Amino acid sequence: MPQLEFFFEFASTYSYPCAMRIEEVAAGKGVEVVWRPFLLGPIFEAQHGVADSVFNNHPQKGAYMWRDVKRICDKQGLPFKRPEVFPQNGLKAARMACVMLEEDQTTAIKFIQGVYLANFRAGVSISDESILERIIAEAGGDADHFMVRGASEDAKNALRTNTDIAVARDVFGAPTFFTPDGEMFWGNDRLEDSLDWTRAQASA
């Protein structure tokens, strides 16, 4: 089955509805998803000189984004509450996601979706270890095991590698998709296009 790479950031608002729907949409189009957690902070810092989100630096764009994401979630039947802290620090969660994706993809996807719901439905801290432990357990994972593995050098290296790949490919936001022939698509609203591109290439 052709694969689509899905670069996502736990702090990213538009990555949330995307992460909740990508498996179903991709399956419907016969495409497999390769989940790639990465960090936007270092990218923003390299490209803009500030690690903060453009949505905080540009109030008009920020206000629109909050309204737009709410509408998207409403349409998708997803709960959404603007978190008090934005962007949240997703470093630990992203490292954990990296090792979980290697060891157990099904549990990893449930964990990733649980982290997004913690951020954008519950509005709790996704860098709090007790919360991450609970999300792992709710996803059906071994919390003790993944809390240790998620803090390992393997996890740090895996996340650094994904972020380095994103930088090398000129990623500037999330979610971002790459098709097997290297086409980049940016944004939850380009998911269908990226999958159609992947299918068209696979059958060409």
Added chain:
Amino acid sequence: MPQLEFFFEFASTYSYPCAMRIEEVAAGKGVEVVWRPFLLGPIFEAQHGVADSVFNNHPQKGAYMWRDVKRICDKQGLPFKRPEVFPQNGLKAARMACVMLEEDQTTAIKFIQGVYLANFRAGVSISDESILERIIAEAGGDADHFMVRGASEDAKNALRTNTDIAVARDVFGAPTFFTPDGEMFWGNDRLEDSLDWTRAQASA
């Protein structure tokens, strides 16, 4: 018929495919389009301190935009060539569009689409008066009349009013749509959503 306001900028790449398709898509959903030319330059200057496009200031985002717009135009069956000058100065064309829209909507829409094709298909200067004269004539308008009217105080005031409205409503990019109940939607890829919102409100 319920109305959707369509704020567009002649320099804006994503406004081009939108301006070419909006009448047909809106008619299919039973919505009337209110065309509102405006200028992004003063908005960028007020919000970022620079009148230039973010696509020039942020190379990774700019490179992606050119590729993305090419894909969108390909999908829509529209010619597209990256112009040598970006963003072009659409001041005169926007003033002309304002008065044409008041006097003769059909000719005005043909003129507007002609200006976009001059910018993004032919790559010629859309501030060159001889080119504007030709586009008016090709749209079926009286070139002598509109060249004079387009430089009048009426035209200047109409464009200034549209831009002031856009500023007051926190517009930050183009195309931007407003529904009758004041919902703002940004981007060619939100056209369908903005029309669906307009319909839903009208039948509520």
